[in-house]
Amino acid sequence: MEFRQITAAERTSAMFPLQAYAFMPSPWPDEEEATYQRRMRFYETAVSMIAEEDGRALAGVAALRMRQNVRGRVHDMAGVASVASHPSARRRGLVRGLLERLLRQMRDEGCAVSALYPFRPSFYARFGFVNIPRHRTAAFAPEGLSHLLPAELPGEVERLTMREGFEAYDGLTRRLLTERHGFAIYDEARTAEFRDDRYWVAVARVEGEVVGAVRYRVDRYGGDLVASDLLATGPLGRALLLQFFARHVDQVARVVVTISTDEVPELWGTDLAVVTEGEVSHPRHGAPMVRVLDLEGLSGTPVGAGTVTVEVRDDELIGGLWRLESDNGRLTVTKGGNPPAAILTAAGLSGLVYGVLDPVEVFTRGLGEISAAAVQPLSSLFPRRMPYIFADF
Numbered sequence: 019m020e021f022r023q024i025t026a027a028e029r030t031s032a033m034f035p036l037q038a039y040a041f042m043p044s045p046w047p048d049e050e051e052a053t054y055q056r057r058m059r060f061y062e063t064a065v066s067m068i069a070e071e072d073g074r075a076l077a078g079v080a081a082l083r084m085r086q087n088v089r090g091r092v093h094d095m096a097g098v099a100s101v102a103s104h105p106s107a108r109r110r111g112l113v114r115g116l117l118e119r120l121l122r123q124m125r126d127e128g129c130a131v132s133a134l135y136p137f138r139p140s141f142y143a144r145f146g147f148v149n150i151p152r153h154r155t156a157a158f159a160p161e162g163l164s165h166l167l168p169a170e171l172p173g174e175v176e177r178l179t180m181r182e183g184f185e186a187y188d189g190l191t192r193r194l195l196t197e198r199h200g201f202a203i204y205d206e207a208r209t210a211e212f213r214d215d216r217y218w219v220a221v222a223r224v225e226g227e228v229v230g231a232v233r234y235r236v237d238r239y240g241g242d243l244v245a246s247d248l249l250a251t252g253p254l255g256r257a258l259l260l261q262f263f264a265r266h267v268d269q270v271a272r273v274v275v276t277i278s279t280d281e282v283p284e285l286w287g288t289d290l291a292v293v294t295e296g297e298v299s300h301p302r303h304g305a306p307m308v309r310v311l312d313l314e315g316l317s318g319t320p321v322g323a324g325t326v327t328v329e330v331r332d333d334e335l336i337g338g339l340w341r342l343e344s345d346n347g348r349l350t351v352t353k354g355g356n357p358p359a360a361i362l363t364a365a366g367l368s369g370l371v372y373g374v375l376d377p378v379e380v381f382t383r384g385l386g387e388i389s390a391a392a393v394q395p396l397s398s399l400f401p402r403r404m405p406y407i408f409a410d411f
């Protein structure tokens with residue numbers, strides 16, 4: 019068995035048949051391969067790897083070059099995707115061999131963190147990943163926002179095609195990358211594919227500054243306005259976009275919009291009737307997962323007060339003894355130290371760093387052993403803080 023990195027051009031012959039069989043209705047139409055091949059220019063910067071036997075690819079994995087905000091610091095991030103193996107080669111450890119190589123290489127190339135959308139979280143838990151929240155959707159009739167119709171808000175919303183609005187939309191995602199915990203975006207090569215998306219984009223501006231944007235489509239007259247993530251820099255941007263939705267009263271019956279877990283739609287209007295849902299199911303709607311690839315790479319992260327020594331067990335990338343300390347509100351990470359006050363898996367440590375698990379939950383989830391003395395410093399260093407990943411891959 020040979021494990022090797024391949025170019026974007028090689029993906030069509032080596033990875034397309036594995037991915038098409040794994041993820042598409044099949045047998046697939048002939049034209050699918052040509053479509054895939056055309057899309058490969060957007061994968062030029064991705065790191066793709068295959069396991070090959072007698073010249074035949076039996077399994078493949080890839081990492082998209084992305085960036086992600088973790089507690090206020092932006093890191094290079096490996097977005098794991100295109101994971102598939104041939105049905106007759108499954109359960110032979112091929113994907114394990116590939117993922118271990120891929121994560122090591124991405125860490126060596128400077129990625130401090132990694133994220134993915136799992137078909138089954140327990141599979142990726144074996145590789146040190148831990149779940150973070152999946153987005154929610156809010157569905158409501160535009161009438162519920164009618165109070166916004168006469169409101170004179172200090173800003174305006176423009177409806178554009180994605181091609182026209184791309185710079186504004188993309189610029190806003192880059193700004194939110196620096197401002198929102200968990201927010202992740204692709205590099206330029208991959209992002210370019212979305213320039214020609216057949217979506218409208220509503221762009222909210224205040225004195226020329228983009229303060230909100232949302233991609234959407236209208237499925238039919240009297241039907242749904244289906245919007246992806248409601249992106250805003252603050253309440254005014256959100257209100258401008260909601261006012262824009264309200265103007266679709268009598269055109270659509272419902273607005274269905276993707277939101278982060280910290281949005282509370284019942285507070286958007288007094289009489290707003292709304293269904294807020296978060297569906298997690300497998301294999302298609304998994305909650306995203308993340309992990310730390312390089313613990314020292316997290317030095318400088320804004321954290322709370324505290325000092326603690328932890329041991330990360332059973333992990334090639336971040337295993338060992340680590341002293342974690344707050345230096346004037348910034349994390350310092352030093353190898354070695356006292357006997358550990360907590361023994362963590364990579365997933366347990368990642369859950370603390372990303373703010374999704376409290377130390378007690380790390381213990382109750384079976385992701386670590388935490389002495390009573392470690393609970394306080396760990397929860398103070400890494401206060402609970404829900405990430406919002408935005409990127410979907």
Ligand SMILES: CC(C)(COP(=O)(O)OP(=O)(O)OC[C@H]1O[C@@H](n2cnc3c(N)ncnc32)[C@H](O)[C@@H]1OP(=O)(O)O)[C@@H](O)C(=O)NCCC(=O)NCCS
Pocket residue numbers: 040041077101102103104107108109110111112113114115135136137138140141144301
């Ligand atoms: C999921 C898939 C990629 C696994 O590939 P594979 O080559 O069988 O994986 P491996 O043999 O390397 O297994 C790695 C580990 O995961 C375990 N595992 C395999 N399939 C699993 C499953 N469905 N659920 C939980 N664990 C699983 C293996 O037992 C092995 O554990 P170990 O190394 O700790 O002993 C393959 O089944 C596939 O292509 N499925 C369809 C496409 C898909 O869902 N891709 C993932 C998209 S996120």
